[in-house]
Amino acid sequence: MEEQLLSLSKITRSFGAIHALKEVSFGVMPGEVMGLVGENGAGKSSLVKIIGGFDSGYTGQLTFANKQVRFSGPVMAERAGIAIAQQELSLIPTMSVAENVLLVGDNVPKIATKRQLIKLVEPFLSEVGLDYIDPATSVERLSVGERHLVEVARLIAHDPQLLILDEPTAALGETDSIRILEMVERLVKRGKSVIYVSHRLDEIFKICDRITILRDGRSVAVKNTKGLSVSELVNSMLGRELENMFPKRISTSSKTPLLKVRDLWPDGLLDPVDLDIFPGEILGLAGQLGSGTGEILSAIAGAHPIRGGSLEMDGNVFMPKTPNEAIKAKIAYCSEDRKHDGLFLGRPIIENLTSTALKRIGNFGILQPSAENGLANDIAKGFTIDNSRLPSEAGVLSGGNQQKVALGKWLAISPKVILVNEPTRGVDVGARAEIYQTLHKLAKKGTAIVIASTDLQEIANLPTRIIAFYRGLKVSELGYREVSAENILTQITDPFGAAKLER
Amino acid sequence: MSPISEPINQLPKPSILEKLIQRHSKLAITLLAIFIVVFVYGMVTAPNFLTLFNFKTIIRDAALVGIMAIGLTFVTLSGNFFLLSMKETAALCIIAFATGMASGWGFELSFLFTMVFALIAGISQGALIGIGGNPIVVTLGAAGVLYGLGAYWSDNLVVSYRRPHGAEWLGTGSFLGLPNITVAFILIAISAELLLRKTSFGRQVYLIGANRAAGRATGHENFWMAIKVCTIASVCSAFVAIAFSAQVSSAQVNYFSSEFGSSGDMTIMVIATVMVGGNSIMGGFGSTLRSSLGAVFISTVDNMMVLHGFNSGPRVFAVGLMIVFSIIVFAILRRGSRSEE
Numbered sequence: 001m002e003e004q005l006l007s008l009s010k011i012t013r014s015f016g017a018i019h020a021l022k023e024v025s026f027g028v029m030p031g032e033v034m035g036l037v038g039e040n041g042a043g044k045s046s047l048v049k050i051i052g053g054f055d056s057g058y059t060g061q062l063t064f065a066n067k068q069v070r071f072s073g074p075v076m077a078e079r080a081g082i083a084i085a086q087q088e089l090s091l092i093p094t095m096s097v098a099e100n101v102l103l104v105g106d107n108v109p110k111i112a113t114k115r116q117l118i119k120l121v122e123p124f125l126s127e128v129g130l131d132y133i134d135p136a137t138s139v140e141r142l143s144v145g146e147r148h149l150v151e152v153a154r155l156i157a158h159d160p161q162l163l164i165l166d167e168p169t170a171a172l173g174e175t176d177s178i179r180i181l182e183m184v185e186r187l188v189k190r191g192k193s194v195i196y197v198s199h200r201l202d203e204i205f206k207i208c209d210r211i212t213i214l215r216d217g218r219s220v221a222v223k224n225t226k227g228l229s230v231s232e233l234v235n236s237m238l239g240r241e242l243e244n245m246f247p248k249r250i251s252t253s254s255k256t257p258l259l260k261v262r263d264l265w266p267d268g269l270l271d272p273v274d275l276d277i278f279p280g281e282i283l284g285l286a287g288q289l290g291s292g293t294g295e296i297l298s299a300i301a302g303a304h305p306i307r308g309g310s311l312e313m314d315g316n317v318f319m320p321k322t323p324n325e326a327i328k329a330k331i332a333y334c335s336e337d338r339k340h341d342g343l344f345l346g347r348p349i350i351e352n353l354t355s356t357a358l359k360r361i362g363n364f365g366i367l368q369p370s371a372e373n374g375l376a377n378d379i380a381k382g383f384t385i386d387n388s389r390l391p392s393e394a395g396v397l398s399g400g401n402q403q404k405v406a407l408g409k410w411l412a413i414s415p416k417v418i419l420v421n422e423p424t425r426g427v428d429v430g431a432r433a434e435i436y437q438t439l440h441k442l443a444k445k446g447t448a449i450v451i452a453s454t455d456l457q458e459i460a461n462l463p464t465r466i467i468a469f470y471r472g473l474k475v476s477e478l479g480y481r482e483v484s485a486e487n488i489l490t491q492i493t494d495p496f497g498a499a500k501l502e503r
Numbered sequence: 504m505s506p507i508s509e510p511i512n513q514l515p516k517p518s519i520l521e522k523l524i525q526r527h528s529k530l531a532i533t534l535l536a537i538f539i540v541v542f543v544y545g546m547v548t549a550p551n552f553l554t555l556f557n558f559k560t561i562i563r564d565a566a567l568v569g570i571m572a573i574g575l576t577f578v579t580l581s582g583n584f585f586l587l588s589m590k591e592t593a594a595l596c597i598i599a600f601a602t603g604m605a606s607g608w609g610f611e612l613s614f615l616f617t618m619v620f621a622l623i624a625g626i627s628q629g630a631l632i633g634i635g636g637n638p639i640v641v642t643l644g645a646a647g648v649l650y651g652l653g654a655y656w657s658d659n660l661v662v663s664y665r666r667p668h669g670a671e672w673l674g675t676g677s678f679l680g681l682p683n684i685t686v687a688f689i690l691i692a693i694s695a696e697l698l699l700r701k702t703s704f705g706r707q708v709y710l711i712g713a714n715r716a717a718g719r720a721t722g723h724e725n726f727w728m729a730i731k732v733c734t735i736a737s738v739c740s741a742f743v744a745i746a747f748s749a750q751v752s753s754a755q756v757n758y759f760s761s762e763f764g765s766s767g768d769m770t771i772m773v774i775a776t777v778m779v780g781g782n783s784i785m786g787g788f789g790s791t792l793r794s795s796l797g798a799v800f801i802s803t804v805d806n807m808m809v810l811h812g813f814n815s816g817p818r819v820f821a822v823g824l825m826i827v828f829s830i831i832v833f834a835i836l837r838r839g840s841r842s843e844e
Contacts, residue, residue, distance in 0.1 A: 219762050323721070323722055328719070341714070342720070343712045343714070344787070346713045351710065355706075356721045365704060367703060
């Protein structure tokens with residue numbers, strides 16, 4: 001049997017009474033892509049932190065390259081040949097790509113001209129598939145996906161033996177994600193090992209040789225990807241049968257639209273859009289990053305600048321100029337970035353849940369604690385949020401629970417229309433299913449729900465009908481009968497057969 | 504492979520200190536602990552420190568700075584940093600009040616007259632900050648305008664009015680043995696805390712301060728918030744100006760610049776008080792109660808140093824030290840309590 005590059009045995013990590021990891025075993029072979037999956041809070045991040053040297057307060061054995069080691073800091077791990085690409089980027093936006101890639105490291109010349117630097121970074125850039133960009137471009141002019149690749153290029157510059165990618169595609173659209181995957185394949189061909197942490201099971205299946213499954217801080221199984229089925233994997237992640245991730249599709253909706261969007265022209269779109277949104281349906285806006293779907297949702301909610309347009313609901317024609325005006329019209333909007341504008345992380349969960357409806361829990365401006373508790377408990381129940389955690393800060397919750405709070409706070413205004421951009425970004429499988437169920441339940445009660453998503457699985461399985469967008473243009477509308485992941489992918493990546501035309 | 508060493512499965516037990524840090528009210532505990540240490544030290548070493556009279560002096564000295572700090576706390580909690588025009592607002596207002604009194608308008612009319620200036624100062628600064636102006640820059644500019652107006656109006660001269668006058672009750676009167684200004688401080692502290700904790704307005708202050716973007720998304724615009732909190736801060740400044748003028752039966756535009764407090768500069772003292780109380784500079788976390796305690800704390804240390812015969816240099820130094828110290832202590836403690844997510 002071949003020697004493992006990295007092996008962890010009986011790793012335990014506790015914070016007070018909480019066990020983040022319990023006797024976890026984990027190993028990576030040279031030249032292997034090892035997937036690391038598990039629900040939020042299963043211990044993936046804790047494990048990654050230990051391997052990367054960010055956390056040395058564990059018990060158990062860590063062996064890397066045949067040596068038993070205990071990294072006292074990330075620099076030690078880096079010297080040993082371990083590199084981690086974090087979810088949060090650490091690039092300096094105003095500096096050039098070349099400068100960012102060669103920011104730190106032993107093999108970086110102390111003094112160099114721009115031209116020398118560019119020559120030095122070229123091999124690393126082509127390694128990650130960025131050979132088409134000019135290394136002198138400043139990082140702020142790149143797309144989010146390209147920035148992630150630059151980050152990886154910087155790590156590769158140190159020639160690591162093991163590369164850890166922690167949710168590298170969580171914020172990326174389909175094409176950028178594919179680039180990341182191609183890069184992983186290239187690295188592995190050169191004998192490097194990769195640990196790939198992701199919620200996106202399709203990617204995990206596409207590139208991983210083996211998959212380690214964490215559950216409640218334990219490593220429950222290591223499986224070969226070959227011959228493994230998705231439901232098998234999901235079941236061992238959850239420790240229970242997940243009957244259906246997606247609820248039964250709503251196929252009928254009312255004939256009269258609830259909200260008519262007319263000539264809405266958000267900044268960033270090529271043409272004005274008309275939309276009819278029906279009560280009781282889930283409308284899906286499909287498109288990649290940059291397709292304009294998110295802009296449409298935020299424009300309807302008064303949170304994005306527009307060139308013109310109007311909304312019509314219950315006979316009133318209006319156009320919200322601020323989110324506040326949209327809220328008064330019972331239009332709720334959840335952006336794709338819950339940490340930016342979806343949550344008050346430092347405030348208690350209960351205050352988050354009632355933040356949209358202070359009038360409802362107050363009497364002449366005086367807050368009524370009983371009304372607030374009642375409202376928060378109702379929402380918590382509807383969204384399966386643990387009641388006993390309501391007084392604690394929203395920031396302590398896992399990504400899935402945070403998303404539930406970010407969405408749940410809108411129930412306080414009894415919305416007629418709910419607009420959600422990326423309803424399950426960075427959310428684990430269990431919380432995902434719960435969010436889908438809740439959206440489904442709300443639609444059944446007559447709420448109109450519009451989601452914009454770059455997640456193909458989600459957009460193909462949840463909505464009643466789908467409108468596809470491509471680079472700021474509405475390209476087609478699909479009823480649920482015509483929906484398939486392949487069909488949608490064609491519509492959002494190459495609707496006009498442009499790939500052929502250009503030649 | 505043979506087992507060379509058994510993995511050590513013993514986990515470190517949380518120490519008493521760790522448990523204490525995990526407690527919810529640890530910030531208040533810390534502030535209290537420092538206070539007690541200083542108190543005990545002062546009691547042991549300073550003559551006449553532990554007398555009822557001296558205690559009253561401490562609270563009375565804390566009152567003026569404390570009231571202004573309570574007003575400023577609203578601004579800080581709402582995420583709009585600081586107003587650098589606190590003392591200039593007070594300077595213009597004290598001239599306005601004394602002019603009214605000297606013209607024989609009586610207390611009530613002079614009070615209202617002064618408050619008009621406070622409202623104009625608060626609303627205009629708040630509106631500028633609300634539309635996106637940097638609070639530091641806006642209020643630095645406003646400071647110049649307000650002070651300049653006051654100086655021009657009074658010709659840089661002392662405006663005095665003769666006793667007996669209608670404002671004496673506020674300046675030198677007392678109630679149940681406490682100076683009325685102390686009573687006002689306590690009442691303002693209590694009502695500010697109630698306003699923050701029990702009303703929709705108070706909740707909005709915390710929410711917008713914790714995350715302005717999320718505040719906007721949930722229908723709470725910082726524009727109106729900035730106007731409200733700046734007005735509260737200005738009104739508190741004006742009230743302090745009136746109370747001080749009532750004490751000395753006069754006014755001069757530089758009363759809050761040099762002849763005041765241990766550091767000689769009212770704005771710096773007020774900001775120090777908010778900081779020493781442990782309020783988050785970024786907003787969303789803290790309370791007016793913290794600022795009130797901060798005022799009493801600074802006043803206690805100052806009082807003790809006076810009794811020890813220190814002159815103003817070392818006392819200013821001590822205030823500076825307290826700011827640095829409190830920022831460090833609170834930063835460490837909060838890092839322990841907040842999640843890193």
